Amino acid sequence: MKKVDFVFFDAGGGHRAAATALKHIVEQEQRPWDVQLMNLQEVLDPLDLFRKVTGLRLQDVYNLMLKKGWTLGSAQLVRPMQWLIRLYRPKLVPLLEAHWRERRPDMVVSFVPHFNRALKEGLLRARPDGRFVTVLTDLADYPPHFWIERQKQNLICGSERAVEQARALGHTDERIFRVSGMILNPRFYDPVTVDRRAERLRLGLDPEKPTGLVLFGGLGSSVMREIARKLDRSGLDLQLILICGKNEKLARALREYKPSIPMFVEGFTSEVPYYMHLSDFFIGKPGPGSISEALAMKLPVIVERNAWTLPQERYNTEWVVEHGVGRVVPNFRNIDAVAAEMLAPGELARYRANASVIDNRAVFEIPAILQRILEHS
DSSP states (O other), X not given: OEEEEEEXXXXXXXXXXXXXXXXXXXXXXXXXXXXXXXXXXXXXXXXXXXXXXXXXXHHHHHHHXXXXXXXXXXXXXXXXXXXXXXXXXHHHHHXXXXXXXXXXXXXXXXXXXXXXXXXXXXXXXXXXXXXXXXXXXXXSOOSSSSSOOSSXXXXXXXXXXXXXXXXXXXXXXXXXXXXXXXXXXXXXXXXXXXXXXXXXXXXXXXXXXXXXXXXXXXXOOTHHHHHHHHHHTSOOSOEXXXXXXXXXXXHHHHHHOOOSSOEEEEOSOSOHHHHHHTOSEEEEOOOHHHHHHHHHTTOOEEEEOSTTSOGGGHHHHHHXXXXXXXXXXXXXXXXXXXXXXXXXXTHHHHHHHHHHHOOOOHHHHHHHHHHHHHHOO
8 A cells, every 4th residue: 555645734724625635535536545644834843943933833824914914025925934944954854854764655745835845855865766746736836936846846737827837947747737726625516406595595695686705714804894894885786695714703793784785694614615506706815725616616706916915826816817707806995896897787697607617626636647656667
C-alpha cells in the first residue's frame, strides 16, 4: 500500500477543505493508498517561525486578518513573509526530513503556498525517490515563490492561466496537469431533491422572488450588514439568504434588523449546497472556493475587487468577467444598482446559462493524475 501525505494549513479553511475532499474521493474509490492529512503548522510549531515576530502562529495571523478585514496592503506583506520563510528554511527542512523519515511517504501532495521548496527538500532528504506534487487551490499563481517554484515538481492547475505561468517558469508539460477547476466538497455534486418552493416557504421566504445568497466564508464579514441594508432599501423585488459562519455577533445583528424584504439569517452551517439550491445568485468575496461552489450550483456571482482584495484572489475577478458568469464591483456600496442590472429582464437567465457551461470535476480528476505520478519512475 502506497503512503501518501496531504499537506495543508488552517489558514482560511480552503486548504484543509481541498485536502479533506480529495481524501474522501480517494477512499471512496478504494485506491490502495494510506492517505494521511498533515497540518504543516504542527510541524512548524517547534520553530515558532511567526510567533517570535507576531506572537501568533502563521495560520492564526492570516485568519485574524480575514476576520478583522485587515487585508489592505496584503500584497506588500507577502514579500516579507516569504523572506522570513526563506530565512528559516535551513531549520525548517530538517524538521520536515525528520517527520518524513519515520513515515517515509511515497508521495507528498501540497495544498499550501509559500513552503513548496522547503517541502520538496525535506521529502527528498528523507526519501530521495518520493514524489512531490503541488495542487494549486487558487485559480492562478501570484509569483514569485507563491505556488510555483523553479524546481522539478508536479503541478496540478485548475485554469489555463496557471498552466501558462508554470510553463513560463520552465516546467515541462509532462509535469503540468490541467484539471477543470478547483477542488470542491463532493456534496456539491450530489443531486438536491428538496422541493425548492416548499423549502423557501419553510424559511419564511417568498417562493417566487429572485433570491440572493450572501456568504463571506466561515468567519462572515461586517460588510454583509451594509449589503442587507442597501438591498432592503433598494425597492428591488428580491429576497436574501445570509450565511454568517461562526460570526455570532453578525448573525445576531442581522436577526435583530427589521427588513422590509424577506431575509433568512443562518449562522455556521455545513448545508451550503442546500441554501445555494434555494438561491438564484451569489454575493460574496472573490475566493476560488466560494466562486467555484456557486458556479457548481449554477449561481451567477457578484464579487468585489479593490485594494483590500487578497493578491492571490485578484485574478479570480478577471476569470469571472472572462467567462461571463457574474459582475465585479469596486465595493458593495452600489450593490443595489448592480443587483438591479443583474435582475433586469433576461440578464439573470443569461448569467445562469453561462454558469451552467462551467463543468468543474477536479475532485474526481485528480486521483487518477496522482496514480499516474506514483506509477511514473
